[in-house]
Amino acid sequence: MLLSIILVNIVAAIVAATLFLVRRYDLLSRVFTTLLKLWYPIYDADTGLPMPTLPFIFPNGQGNVAKFLHGHENSIKWGNEYGHIYRIWSGFHGEIVVTRPEDVEAVFRDSHIHLKANANDSGYLMHQLLGSCLGLVSGAEWKNLRRATEPPFLRNAATSYVGAVEEHSKEHIASLAALKSDTSTSWKLEPHGDLRIYPFLALADILYGRLTPDLKERLLAIVPGRDSVFRAMVQGGWTRFPISRFFPFKDIRDLRTFKRDWGHWNDLAHAEAIRKRDTGEAKDDAPVIHMYARVADGSMDREALLQTLDEMLFANLDVSIGGLAWALVFLAAYPRVQDRLVQEIRADLTPETSGTYLLSQSNYLHHVLLESARLRPVVAFSVSQSAPTARRVSNFLLPAGTKFIVDADQLNVRDPLWGPDNTTFRPERWADGGVKRAKDIRYCYWRFGFGPRVCLGKYVVDLMMKALIVELVRGWELRIESEKEWANMEVLDSSMKIACTRRVGDEK
Numbered sequence: 001m002l003l004s005i006i007l008v009n010i011v012a013a014i015v016a017a018t019l020f021l022v023r024r025y026d027l028l029s030r031v032f033t034t035l036l037k038l039w040y041p042i043y044d045a046d047t048g049l050p051m052p053t054l055p056f057i058f059p060n061g062q063g064n065v066a067k068f069l070h071g072h073e074n075s076i077k078w079g080n081e082y083g084h085i086y087r088i089w090s091g092f093h094g095e096i097v098v099t100r101p102e103d104v105e106a107v108f109r110d111s112h113i114h115l116k117a118n119a120n121d122s123g124y125l126m127h128q129l130l131g132s133c134l135g136l137v138s139g140a141e142w143k144n145l146r147r148a149t150e151p152p153f154l155r156n157a158a159t160s161y162v163g164a165v166e167e168h169s170k171e172h173i174a175s176l177a178a179l180k181s182d183t184s185t186s187w188k189l190e191p192h193g194d195l196r197i198y199p200f201l202a203l204a205d206i207l208y209g210r211l212t213p214d215l216k217e218r219l220l221a222i223v224p225g226r227d228s229v230f231r232a233m234v235q236g237g238w239t240r241f242p243i244s245r246f247f248p249f250k251d252i253r254d255l256r257t258f259k260r261d262w263g264h265w266n267d268l269a270h271a272e273a274i275r276k277r278d279t280g281e282a283k284d285d286a287p288v289i290h291m292y293a294r295v296a297d298g299s300m301d302r303e304a305l306l307q308t309l310d311e312m313l314f315a316n317l318d319v320s321i322g323g324l325a326w327a328l329v330f331l332a333a334y335p336r337v338q339d340r341l342v343q344e345i346r347a348d349l350t351p352e353t354s355g356t357y358l359l360s361q362s363n364y365l366h367h368v369l370l371e372s373a374r375l376r377p378v379v380a381f382s383v384s385q386s387a388p389t390a391r392r393v394s395n396f397l398l399p400a401g402t403k404f405i406v407d408a409d410q411l412n413v414r415d416p417l418w419g420p421d422n423t424t425f426r427p428e429r430w431a432d433g434g435v436k437r438a439k440d441i442r443y444c445y446w447r448f449g450f451g452p453r454v455c456l457g458k459y460v461v462d463l464m465m466k467a468l469i470v471e472l473v474r475g476w477e478l479r480i481e482s483e484k485e486w487a488n489m490e491v492l493d494s495s496m497k498i499a500c501t502r503r504v505g506d507e508k
């Protein structure tokens with residue numbers, strides 16, 4: 001009896017000591033770093049030196065937190081420490097970070113035949129949430145899904161949404177001003193929180209037809225659950241592993257609840273769109289009717305459709321809000337640019353010209369968006385994908401299937417092409433005679449993607465952002481309220497509050 005008690009205690013002590021050492025010296029990470037480098041060797045063709053590689057941190061590698069939440073800081077830090085081409089880990093998957101235009105071109109010139117990384121190398125939770133969405137599938141599956149979902153996003157289609165989107169932006173700004181202003185002459189805008197709902201509802205109306213109050217309420221009720229699953233996916237951890245579905249983790253339960261509610265809500269919205277069509281209440285078929293028809297005739301999978309609709313309404317809209325917030329912060333911080341924009345709006349925008357003005361790709365408003373997205377791309381690193389053939393990139397020979405990501409911050413801000421005023425917000429650089437010659441910037445400016453496969457929503461998202469910017473700046477003068485010296489771009493932050501003061505002569 002005594003002997004067995006002693007033995008149990010010895011075993012417990014050994015296990016505790018091992019766990020302590022494993023945690024204290026991060027042994028799992030060290031062991032995996034060594035193994036992964038041996039398993040996936042990459043050497044410089046001339047010097048024979050191994051590719052600079054970040055250590056693997058168990059279990060996420062660098063993971064989404066380092067890549068996306070702290071991407072802007074890490075773009076600089078990793079570039080300084082590891083050079084212009086290096087490798088990071090997303091889970092157990094190596095991803096080569098390319099930072100120079102010539103390397104981007106070598107990889108992305110045939111992006112339409114690239115293979116997207118399975119669930120963006122983010123593991124089980126991401127696979128269940130968005131693993132089959134348009135942006136993360138490849139080959140024939142991608143072609144089918146793109147064909148079935150792209151009609152409402154083509155440039156021509158975007159022209160038909162102008163009136164509705166303008167109406168959404170007017171209503172939204174008017175209700176914010178009424179809610180937040182004591183005096184009706186000034187109020188404070190908190191870009192992220194105050195604006196999120198605007199493109200969300202505007203895009204939902206485009207996809208499903210004008211939502212009834214009940215559908216709108218039900219949709220908004222799904223948002224917190226979706227946010228919580230997405231946050232868990234970004235944090236990673238055990239839900240990266242498929243085995244996590246057998247454990248009573250809250251994140252797995254939240255995922256199941258969200259997927260059930262999302263499917264149910266889409267069915268209700270589809271039924272309502274059909275009702276409106278059949279009663280003649282709606283002039284045109286809502287796009288969701290055609291998308292459900294593609295599921296019914298077998299050319300698209302229901303799960304792929306639901307995930308693609310999630311991708312459009314949740315995943316990509318969240319990044320759009322970041323982009324919109326930055327554009328407004330820049331306008332508030334650079335009064336000269338704001339004044340010039342207001343002049344252009346007063347001169348060029350009338351009810352008859354609003355479509356042409358808002359969809360133009362060459363006016364000052366468009367240049368404001370391009371410049372804002374240059375300085376603060378919505379994410380610092382692109383999603384992971386591989387080319388179908390081997391590539392020589394810088395001095396490294398990389399086999400087919402090697403995964404690549406692009407350091408958008410390095411390209412957009414710190415590439416010599418943009419110097420010497422590369423950190424200044426100067427929309428004029430995009431005017432004729434500036435840097436905008438397509439060949440100069442084709443692989444040196446990341447916004448909607450490189451090569452032939454690019455963002456599906458690019459015309460619609462630009463329209464939504466422009467309509468809101470126009471509505472805001474023509475009625476209200478924007479200024480940053482901050483203790484800091486805000487004219488220095490490095491201290492600007494997209495979560496800063498923006499003071500909005502009614503423009504003289506615009507009192508209602």
Ligand code: HEM
Pocket residue numbers: 134135136146153311312313316317319320323378447448449450453454455456457458461
């Ligand atoms: C400022 C906001 C946005 C930016 C900067 C942006 C940028 C991008 C980028 C870089 C890609 C990846 C292209 C690739 O390399 O494969 C992408 C894909 C995609 N985006 Fe956007 N996006 C934005 C907003 C939106 C919105 C609002 C939608 C909603 C319809 C949307 C729908 C999509 C879809 C469905 C894909 C996948 C396309 C495909 O793989 O065929 N995006 N976007």
